[in-house]
Amino acid sequence: xxxxxxxxxxxxxxxxEATGRPNGRGASAGVAAAALRLSRRRSRLADALRALxxxxxxxxxxxxxxxxxxxxxxxxxxxxxxFFGFRARLQAALARHDVAALxxxxxxxxxxxxxxxxxxxxxxxTWRPDDPASAVWETLAGVLAxxxxxxxxxSFVAPYVFSHWPEEVDAFGHLAVVGxxxxxxxxxxxxxxxxxxxxxxxxxxxxxxxxDESWRAVRLPDGRAGFVDRRDLRSPIDHRAAFSRIDGRxxxxxxxAGD
Numbered sequence: 001x002x003x004x005x006x007x008x009x010x011x012x013x014x015x016x017e018a019t020g021r022p023n024g025r026g027a028s029a030g031v032a033a034a035a036l037r038l039s040r041r042r043s044r045l046a047d048a049l050r051a052l053x054x055x056x057x058x059x060x061x062x063x064x065x066x067x068x069x070x071x072x073x074x075x076x077x078x079x080x081x082x083f084f085g086f087r088a089r090l091q092a093a094l095a096r097h098d099v100a101a102l103x104x105x106x107x108x109x110x111x112x113x114x115x116x117x118x119x120x121x122x123x124x125x126t127w128r129p130d131d132p133a134s135a136v137w138e139t140l141a142g143v144l145a146x147x148x149x150x151x152x153x154x155s156f157v158a159p160y161v162f163s164h165w166p167e168e169v170d171a172f173g174h175l176a177v178v179g180x181x182x183x184x185x186x187x188x189x190x191x192x193x194x195x196x197x198x199x200x201x202x203x204x205x206x207x208x209x210x211x212d213e214s215w216r217a218v219r220l221p222d223g224r225a226g227f228v229d230r231r232d233l234r235s236p237i238d239h240r241a242a243f244s245r246i247d248g249r250x251x252x253x254x255x256x257a258g259d
Contacts, residue, residue, distance in 0.1 A: 067221040067222075068201035068220070068221050069166065069169065069202045070200060070201050070202075071160075071164065071176050071201060071202050072200050073147055073160055073178070073200065074149055074160040074163070074164050075147030075160065076147075076148065076149040076150050076156075077148065080156075082245075083156055083243070086105075086243075086250040087144060087156075087243075090105055090144070091141065091144055094137050094140055094141045094144075095137075095141065097132075097137050099129045102129055103120075103129070105243075105251055105252050106120060106123060106251065107244070107246065107252060107253045108120060110122075110252060110253055110254065110255065111253065111254040111255075112126050112255065112256055113126070113256050114259075123255070139239050140239075140255065143158050143159050143240060143241050143255075144158055144241070146161060146178065146234070147159060147160040148160050148162075149164055153244075154244070154245065155242050155243060155244040155253070156242070156244075157240065158241050158242075158243075159234070159240060161176045161235075161236050161238070162236050162238075165236040166202075171235070171259065172237065174205060174236075175202070175204075175205050175216065175218065175233045175234065175235055176200075176233065176235075176236065177198045177199070177200055177201050177202070177203060177228070177233060178200070178234050179232045180199040181197050182197065182198045182232040183196075183228070184197070184198060184218060184220065184226035184227070184228055185226060185227050185228070186226060188212050188214075188215035188227040189212070189215075192227070195220065195224060195226045196220055196224075196226065198228075203218045203220065203221075203228075204218060204219040205217070205218060206218050206219055206225055206227075213230070214231075215227045215228065215229060215230060216230050216233050218233075237257065237259045238257055239255065239256065239257040240254070240255075241254060241255045242254035242255075
């Protein structure tokens with residue numbers, strides 16, 4: 001049955017109920033206001049939904065190593081052009097396994113360890129540079145590739161992991177991450193789920209090391225244990241070298257590991 005002539009349409013009655021406005025002259029304005037408020041709510045909801053994936057991605061990508069102390073790569077060699085050139089020539093000699101060039105830079109009293117076997121004879125016994133399988137070439141090249149810094153006495157100490165290691169951090173219980181976007185994984189293999197991505201920071205060494213020696217166990221600042229490819233880590237007490245300018249030329253006065 002159609003409504004009586006004086007009755008308001010059902011739609012107007014519903015809109016009046018929703019807006020709290022009487023039917024009649026104010027009804028159109030009330031409906032418009034309600035529609036505007038609804039549109040604004042929908043717009044805010046749409047914005048929130050669009051932002052949600054970004055927030056999720058940020059949460060997943062957030063470095064769980066946040067809070068770890070940074071240790072950025074440092075190389076001060078260019079501060080002294082003479083040393084910079086000397087180091088470049090030494091690096092070239094190491095690349096071609098030039099035994100004569102290596103021996104030429106050794107100081108007669110070079111310190112080789114903490115066991116008292118210093119000097120040229122101790123260096124030869126330790127590294128056997130005449131042996132094609134000698135590890136001296138790769139080890140010393142790796143040290144020099146990681147920069148370093150000048151000590152107060154003017155000597156250059158490499159790598160930066162040793163020369164710039166913070167004194168307040170236990171060197172025996174921590175490791176330096178020597179790369180960017182280094183993955184910490186839940187297990188010691190490349191297919192394990194990633195736990196965190198780290199950039200040039202110091203991490204605590206894990207207590208138990210895996211059977212696979214190509215991985216190292218670490219502990220993140222949030223307490224979680226994980227594993228990192230050994231090539232992306234370096235101990236501050238690993239091999240390091242020191243060079244001093246003596247008798248008018250640069251000489252290697254120390255090449256050792258440990259403490």
